[in-house]
Amino acid sequence: MTDPTKVPLLLTPGPLTTSETTKRAMLRDWGSRDGRFVEMNARIRSRLVELANGGDRFVAIPLQGSGTFAVEAMLGTMLPKDGRILLAINGAYGHRMARIVEMLGRSAVEYETAEDTPIDAGEIGRRLDADPTITHVAVVQCETTSGVLNPVAAIAGEVARRGRRLLIDAMSAFGALPLDLARVACDAVAASSNKCLEGVPGMGFVIARREAMAECEGNAHALSLDLFDQWRFMERAGQWRFTPPTHVIAAFDQALTEHAAEGGVEGRGNRYRENCRILVDGMRAMGFETLLPDALQAPIIVTFHMPSDPSFAFQAFYDRLRERGFVIYPGKLTVADSFRIGCIGRLMPSDMQDALAAIAATLAEMGVTNCGPLPVARRAVG
Numbered sequence: 001m002t003d004p005t006k007v008p009l010l011l012t013p014g015p016l017t018t019s020e021t022t023k024r025a026m027l028r029d030w031g032s033r034d035g036r037f038v039e040m041n042a043r044i045r046s047r048l049v050e051l052a053n054g055g056d057r058f059v060a061i062p063l064q065g066s067g068t069f070a071v072e073a074m075l076g077t078m079l080p081k082d083g084r085i086l087l088a089i090n091g092a093y094g095h096r097m098a099r100i101v102e103m104l105g106r107s108a109v110e111y112e113t114a115e116d117t118p119i120d121a122g123e124i125g126r127r128l129d130a131d132p133t134i135t136h137v138a139v140v141q142c143e144t145t146s147g148v149l150n151p152v153a154a155i156a157g158e159v160a161r162r163g164r165r166l167l168i169d170a171m172s173a174f175g176a177l178p179l180d181l182a183r184v185a186c187d188a189v190a191a192s193s194n195k196c197l198e199g200v201p202g203m204g205f206v207i208a209r210r211e212a213m214a215e216c217e218g219n220a221h222a223l224s225l226d227l228f229d230q231w232r233f234m235e236r237a238g239q240w241r242f243t244p245p246t247h248v249i250a251a252f253d254q255a256l257t258e259h260a261a262e263g264g265v266e267g268r269g270n271r272y273r274e275n276c277r278i279l280v281d282g283m284r285a286m287g288f289e290t291l292l293p294d295a296l297q298a299p300i301i302v303t304f305h306m307p308s309d310p311s312f313a314f315q316a317f318y319d320r321l322r323e324r325g326f327v328i329y330p331g332k333l334t335v336a337d338s339f340r341i342g343c344i345g346r347l348m349p350s351d352m353q354d355a356l357a358a359i360a361a362t363l364a365e366m367g368v369t370n371c372g373p374l375p376v377a378r379r380a381v382g
């Protein structure tokens with residue numbers, strides 16, 4: 001990148017590149033009791049429920065903080081102190097939920113699959129049959145660690161059929177991949193402002209089944225993460241319990257308007273699918289291999305094996321791409337040496353083409369000719 005003031009595009013899992021108009025929506029201050037600000041909050045909350053087709057049965061409860069705050073609030077508020085949760089894990093975000101539940105001191109069991117393997121809905125059913133004391137199940141819709149898509153609808157069916165409750169971390173999928181709450185039975189879905197909805201970071205939200213949330217008084221372990229309290233206060237006062245992230249909310253309202261203008265979940269998903277297709281095709285044409293087969297790949301973030309060419313060094317590759325205006329992401333896998341490139345945020349198919357051209361130029365500069373990974377038996381693990 002020749003112009004040092006030019007801001008690079010973020011090909012990462014979040015925070016993401018946002019539109020100019022979303023950034024501009026932050027250029028004014030709001031009093032938290034301002035009637036128009038109160039209206040804005042109500043509008044955002046109803047739009048979020050609509051996006052998931054939650055109808056009157058579901059309610060959106062926003063929360064200050066990053067996505068993890070919303071996940072922690074969901075688990076702490078909705079899992080009763082005497083509950084027991086089955087955690088479906090196939091990556092870092094599943095492990096993060098396990099850590100949260102451990103810190104909450106709630107009873108948990110884990111079902112783990114490899115990072116390149118989706119959670120098996122049938123296996124969830126078998127584990128619930130084998131342990132009738134399990135009250136809740138938690139799963140990540142798109143495990144951002146690898147980019148793998150988990151079958152949440154099938155899992156929801158297994159859980160509901162046995163009268164247990166499901167909590168979903170839909171963080172990196174919400175707004176781009178469908179989640180129809182009229183058909184997917186669950187108690188709650190957590191996501192945030194700064195992933196597929198293309199807002200700026202600073203708030204998460206939980207879309208909760210009203211009847212389930214109504215039972216949650218007194219469950220929470222922490223005042224600021226008590227979603228029941230946050231909900232009741234918002235319903236009563238129309239305002240946030242504690243200082244709202246006003247600028248983030250104003251930007252989010254604009255981002256949601258742009259999401260609707262793009263055709264909602266379907267339109268947003270279509271652009272990301274096109275971004276992902278261009279990226280994967282272009283990288284494969286250069287010789288890179290994806291971790292996942294196409295059938296398991298969500299159009300959110302793609303994991304590539306590290307090239308085996310001795311001229312390739314990830315940090316140099318990263319730095320040179322950054323100079324050319326593109327920020328990529330290191331791998332987070334334990335199963336293979338890898339790096340990741342995101343397809344989400346305000347990125348157009350032409351941006352993906354530009355990124356591929358920058359990658360090709362960088363590889364040429366580095367003298368990398370073989371982008372294929374090491375043979376499986378010799379891949380670094382750990």
Ligand SMILES: *Cc1c(COP(=O)(O)O)cnc(C)c1O
Nearest residue numbers: 066067068093140144169171172
């Ligand atoms: C991004 C993400 C989160 C939340 O991460 P924060 O850094 O707290 O915003 C949680 N789960 C998944 C699957 C994610 O992709």
